[in-house]
Amino acid sequence: MLNYIWSAMILISFVVAAFNGRLEQTAQAALDSAGTAVEMSIGLLGIMCLWTGLMGIANESGLIKIIARLIRPITRLLFPQLPQSSPAVGAIVMNMVANMMGLSNAATPLGLKAMKELQKLNNGSDTASNAMCMFVVINTASIQIIPSTVIALRSSAGSGNPFEIIVPVWIVSLCALAVGVTLSKVLQGKEKKPVCVYDRTRKAG
Amino acid sequence: MGIVRILSVSAIPAMIFIIISYGLAQGTKVYDCFIEGAKDGLETTIRILPPLVGLLAAIGAFRASGALDLVTYALKPLTNVLQIPLEVMPLALMRPISGSGALAIVTDLLKNYGPDSFAGRVAAVMMGSTETTFYTLTVYYGSVGIKNIRHTVVAALLADLTGIIVSVWICRLIFGS
Numbered sequence: 001m002l003n004y005i006w007s008a009m010i011l012i013s014f015v016v017a018a019f020n021g022r023l024e025q026t027a028q029a030a031l032d033s034a035g036t037a038v039e040m041s042i043g044l045l046g047i048m049c050l051w052t053g054l055m056g057i058a059n060e061s062g063l064i065k066i067i068a069r070l071i072r073p074i075t076r077l078l079f080p081q082l083p084q085s086s087p088a089v090g091a092i093v094m095n096m097v098a099n100m101m102g103l104s105n106a107a108t109p110l111g112l113k114a115m116k117e118l119q120k121l122n123n124g125s126d127t128a129s130n131a132m133c134m135f136v137v138i139n140t141a142s143i144q145i146i147p148s149t150v151i152a153l154r155s156s157a158g159s160g161n162p163f164e165i166i167v168p169v170w171i172v173s174l175c176a177l178a179v180g181v182t183l184s185k186v187l188q189g190k191e192k193k194p195v196c197v198y199d200r201t202r203k204a205g
Numbered sequence: 206m207g208i209v210r211i212l213s214v215s216a217i218p219a220m221i222f223i224i225i226s227y228g229l230a231q232g233t234k235v236y237d238c239f240i241e242g243a244k245d246g247l248e249t250t251i252r253i254l255p256p257l258v259g260l261l262a263a264i265g266a267f268r269a270s271g272a273l274d275l276v277t278y279a280l281k282p283l284t285n286v287l288q289i290p291l292e293v294m295p296l297a298l299m300r301p302i303s304g305s306g307a308l309a310i311v312t313d314l315l316k317n318y319g320p321d322s323f324a325g326r327v328a329a330v331m332m333g334s335t336e337t338t339f340y341t342l343t344v345y346y347g348s349v350g351i352k353n354i355r356h357t358v359v360a361a362l363l364a365d366l367t368g369i370i371v372s373v374w375i376c377r378l379i380f381g382s
Binding site: 001002005006009010012013014016017020022025026027028029030031032033034036037038040041044045048049050051052053054055056057058059060061062063104105108111112115116118119125126127128132133135136137139140141142144145146147149150151153154157158159160161162163164165166167168169170171172173175176177179180183184187188 | 333
């Protein structure tokens with residue numbers, strides 16, 4: 001996808017620049033922006049390391065597990081069809097906590113493990129189960145408590161108060177998540193047992 | 206809107222305080238864990254540098270050539286309907302497709318309009334509150350061989366659209382436009 005978007009942007013830029021007589025400025029801007037990317041990354045580096053370092057402590061001390069215990073009741077509401085003691089629910093909970101804490105490196109492997117467990121309960125079908133749809137929709141929404149990358153970007157761009165967007169980010173995330181979860185619940189149709197024989201013949205939604 | 210500001214400013218110190226004091230209470234070697242974890246941040250930043258250079262160069266050229274003006278002009282009817290500032294529309298389109306692409310657009314926006322401008326704040330909130338939807342769909346479903354993903358796309362994209370619209374609305378409410 002990016003192969004096309006990226007090359008189209010550059011090629012179109014130079015075609016438009018040729019028409020506008022801005023070829024020189026355009027070439028210069030490309031070079032300058034490459035420099036900006038490096039400056040920004042260096043600006044990001046400090047806050048990113050600080051944050052992932054703190055998360056390293058949270059992981060090691062077991063704080064992550066405590067948060068996992070706190071959000072377990074939520075999974076009961078979101079995934080009523082799954083047995084709460086299943087490995088699927090365990091992986092889902094840990095994935096959600098990793099996302100909340102901004103541990104994106106840990107979140108993806110946990111999420112893939114959850115998908116694998118959900119697929120076992122789905123009898124290896126190639127159609128997504130209701131639980132899978134719900135889980136993936138939650139992962140396409142952002143539930144990060146501290147949006148550290150954005151804060152780092154704002155701070156390195158010289159913002160007067162890089163943190164002031166935290167609460168707005170929470171509000172927006174919750175609205176988007178609420179819409180995603182509600183739509184998943186509404187569109188999934190009547191709940192079916194995962195082992196039912198007619199599972200494949202009846203399409204929901 | 207004083208509460209919003211106080212909460213925003215105290216969220217990070219509160220979290221740092223909790224993490225370190227809980228770690229100490231559990232007898233964790235907090236400093237060693239911190240150093241070990243900080244390496245992750247270094248790795249992540251280095252990993253996003255090459256795509257950021259490539260994409261930011263493309264966006265810089267796109268803006269300087271005047272092509273970006275053409276695109277935003279073409280999108281004007283849409284931004285009018287959704288009440289989104291013209292400058293952040295490219296971000297709204299890129300966000301579900303590519304994380305590094307969106308990051309590059311935000312970087313470019315913050316540099317050109319300033320982080321404390323209306324467009325800068327909206328872009329930051331949008332970036333922080335949404336995810337790379339198509340990437341997630343591809344990786345998660347692809348890993349277990351699911352082909353029929355039913356209502357996932359509709360639910361995920363409408364959630365993204367909600368995020369985009371509410372970002373603008375909340376910034377207008379809290380910071381004024």
